[in-house]
Amino acid sequence: MMKTLTEFKESLKSDQPNSGLSVQLKSLWYDGKGDWNQAHAQVDQLSDEASAWVHAYLHRKEGDIWNADYWYRRARQTRPNVSLEEEWEQLVLQFL
Secondary structure, eight states, X not given: OOOSHHHHHHHTTSSSOOTTOOHHHHHHHHHXXXXXXXXXXXXXXXXXHHHHHXXXXXXXXXXXXXXXXXXXXXXXXXXXXXXXXXXXXXXXXXXX
């Protein structure tokens, strides 16, 4: 199982995510591969706080700030004032 951000980033060279990844990490993996739609599909129907946090990030990346803020509230988080890349890395580290 992956334990570091470097290992997670290395896994982006694969065609499929590691089967042992949580749904949140699978979503972030697909986003890291540039597949926003597949990333969104992983968390779209989930309502737990962890999934809502990833969902918020994805809508922030999409540019839908109103929707992103809704999901940040659902996740009990606030929209960060960092780059999307930094937020992605923070989320990966949070869920590893």
